[in-house]
Structures are given as structure tokens and as C-alpha cells.
Amino acid sequence: xxxxxxxxPINLMVEVxxxxxxxIIIRGxxxxxxxxxxxxxxxxxxxxxxxxxxxxxxxxxEGIISKRPDPEHKQKYIYSxxxxxxxxxxxxxxxxxxxxxxxRVDPAKCKHAEMLIKGGxxxxxxxxxxxAKEHLH
Amino acid sequence: xxxxxxxxPINLMVEVxxxxxxxIIIRGxxxxxxxxxxxxxxxxxxxxxxxxxxxxxxxxxEGIISKRPDPEHKQKYIYSxxxxxxxxxxxxxxxxxxxxxxxRVDPAKCKHAEMLIKGGxxxxxxxxxxxAKEHLH
DNA sequence: TTTTTTTGATTGCAAATAGCAACTGGTTGT
DNA sequence: ACAACCAGTTGCTATTTGCAATCAAAAAAA
Numbered sequence: 001x002x003x004x005x006x007x008x009p010i011n012l013m014v015e016v017x018x019x020x021x022x023x024i025i026i027r028g029x030x031x032x033x034x035x036x037x038x039x040x041x042x043x044x045x046x047x048x049x050x051x052x053x054x055x056x057x058x059x060x061x062e063g064i065i066s067k068r069p070d071p072e073h074k075q076k077y078i079y080s081x082x083x084x085x086x087x088x089x090x091x092x093x094x095x096x097x098x099x100x101x102x103x104r105v106d107p108a109k110c111k112h113a114e115m116l117i118k119g120g121x122x123x124x125x126x127x128x129x130x131x132a133k134e135h136l137h
Numbered sequence: 138x139x140x141x142x143x144x145x146p147i148n149l150m151v152e153v154x155x156x157x158x159x160x161i162i163i164r165g166x167x168x169x170x171x172x173x174x175x176x177x178x179x180x181x182x183x184x185x186x187x188x189x190x191x192x193x194x195x196x197x198x199e200g201i202i203s204k205r206p207d208p209e210h211k212q213k214y215i216y217s218x219x220x221x222x223x224x225x226x227x228x229x230x231x232x233x234x235x236x237x238x239x240x241r242v243d244p245a246k247c248k249h250a251e252m253l254i255k256g257g258x259x260x261x262x263x264x265x266x267x268x269a270k271e272h273l274h
Numbered sequence: 275t276t277t278t279t280t281t282g283a284t285t286g287c288a289a290a291t292a293g294c295a296a297c298t299g300g301t302t303g304t
Numbered sequence: 305a306c307a308a309c310c311a312g313t314t315g316c317t318a319t320t321t322g323c324a325a326t327c328a329a330a331a332a333a334a
Contacts, residue, residue, distance in 0.1 A: 106144020
């Protein structure tokens with residue numbers, strides 16, 4: 001049985017991705033085309049391998065990502081976004097926009113964010129379509 | 138000096154509100170009209186008073202909320218959203234929308250979220266205006 | 275075939291964070 | 305005077321994170 005602090009929408013989201021790593025992992029899969037454990041491990045923020053293992057399992061259990069064996073490489077797994085994971089796109093865009101406005105971001109690290117803000121809803125729909133094609137198998 | 142894991146917009150947001158409580162506190166101030174320590178302490182999720190103290194100080198230091206003495210009550214403080222805090226409104230709406238769609242929310246706890254989704258951009262602008270009036274002193 | 279490298283993890287331990295209950299000095303209403 | 309209330313602190317335990325070393329299986333190189 002699941003035991004939640006409350007059934008409030010904000011809280012239920014926070015209980016899942018309210019930590020220091022989940023959104024970093026989702027960012028890697030969603031925007032950086034990272035699909036393998038090792039690629040995610042090499043993020044700039046230097047996530048530890050045990051934490052990465054833990055979060056990938058959690059995100060899979062929560063229905064945000066899915067995992068399947070890589071047919072091209074017997075010891076690799078391919079991590080994909082589920083429909084729920086892809087639906088986090090607008091949220092990621094909002095986060096990017098807010099940080100762009102209110103944090104001292106590194107301009108070199110904002111290509112995706114700037115493009116997504118400027119591209120508006122149409123670009124977002126385009127990216128959404130691509131994500132669906134590449135992730136929903 | 139500030140030491141960040143990276144200058145990426147997603148990461149800089151996660152470093153601030155990537156925990157189990159910050160967004161719960163912001164929700165209380167933004168949607169439930171909570172302006173005093175005691176009101177925030179009585180959230181359904183039962184935040185501990187030391188954590189609340191810590192997060193309020195952090196959110197103030199990060200420029201998301203501000204704090205001033207309550208003129209009507211010498212031992213109370215009034216917590217307000219800053220402009221950056223108010224700019225989190227679209228993010229909160231996205232979170233609500235996502236949870237409404239992908240989590241098993243408690244219908245009784247979704248009045249705000251449902252209203253904000255259905256109300257669209259116009260309602261959001263209206264609420265934004267009210268927040269500005271009540272919080273930016 | 276043997277060796278080396280790479281894969282997604284696991285382990286052990288220190289440090290940081292969260293959770294919990296009791297408590298504080300000061301303020302307020304009666 | 306006094307009980308209730310205020311934001312916040314303290315002391316303690318439990319859980320989570322950070323970090324480095326390590327693992328067996330599979331793949332690549334020799």
C-alpha cells in the first residue's frame with residue numbers, strides 16, 4: 001500500500017521528483033538524448049552510480065521512465081520516457097524559463113532552454129512529437 | 138562564494154527547490170493565503186518546525202520570499218512572495234496539471250489545481266495580479 | 275584463447291539532511 | 305497575574321546523500 005503525506009497534486013509531484021537528482025536525470029534523457037546508464041552517469045553534475053541506480057528504479061516504478069534491454073548490446077539497457085515522462089516537457093520548459101529569468105545561469109548551458117522559450121508552443125509540440133517517436137515503443 | 142554543481146537552468150532550480158518541502162511552503166503562501174509561520178506549520182503534510190525555519194530562511198536568502206514584521210502583532214512575521222516567487226505560478230500550475238493527469242490525487246484536494254487548469258491563461262493572469270497586489274509591498 | 279575494457283550495478287562508510295518531541299524567551303488576551 | 309500563543313531552537317535518532325572502491329557478466333582487443 002502507498003502511504004502519502006497528502007493527496008494534494010503539488011505534494012504528489014514533490015514526493016516523486018522532489019530531490020536533487022530526478023530532474024537532472026529526466027533532463028538528460030529528454031534533452032540530451034542520453035539513453036544509457038553510462039551516459040547519465042557522465043552528467044556535468046556528477047551523480048554517483050548508486051544514486052543513479054536508485055533513481056532510475058524509482059522513476060521506473062513511478063511510471064515516468066521505462067527500461068528495456070539494448071538489442072545491439074547485451075549488457076546495456078535503454079532508458080526511455082513514458083507518456084507521463086514526456087508530459088513533463090512543459091514543466092521542464094517552465095523551469096528553464098524561470099531560471100533564465102531569476103538565476104545566474106551559465107549562458108553556454110542554456111541553448112536548449114533559450115530555444116524552447118523562443119520557439120513557443122509550436123516548437124514544444126514538435127519536440128513532443130519527436131520524443132513520442134523515440135521513446136514510446 | 139557560491140558553488141553550484143553546474144550553471145544549467147534545470148540544475149539551478151533543482152538546487153533551490155529540489156527538496157521535499159520548499160514547494161509545499163510556496164503552495165501554502167501562494168494558494169492558501171498562508172502568511173504566518175504557524176499557518177505554514179499546520180500544513181496537512183506536517184512539516185517540522187525546524188525544517189520550516191530552515192526552508193523559510195533559505196527561500197528568503199534565494200530571493201523567492203521576503204519576511205517583514207507584522208504591524209498588528211509584535212511577535213509575528215508576515216511572509217510574502219517576491220517577484221521571483223510569484224513567477225513560480227506557471228510552474229505550480231504545470232505541476233498541478235501533471236499530477237492531476239498522472240497521479241492518484243485526492244479529488245477533494247484539487248480545487249485550486251482544477252480551477253487553474255480550467256481557467257486558462259486569463260485566470261492565471263488574474264491570480265498573478267492579485268498575488269502582486271498582496272505580496273509586493 | 276587469454277587479457278583488458280566496459281557494462282549496470284553493489285558495498286561500506288562518513289557526512290548531510292529529515293523527523294520528532296520537548297523546550298525557549300518573549301507577547302498577547304483575559 | 306496568568307494561561308495561551310508566537311516564531312524559532314535544541315537534542316536526539318533515523319534516513320538519505322556523497323564518495324570511493326568493488327563486483328560479475330559481457331564485450332572488445334590481443
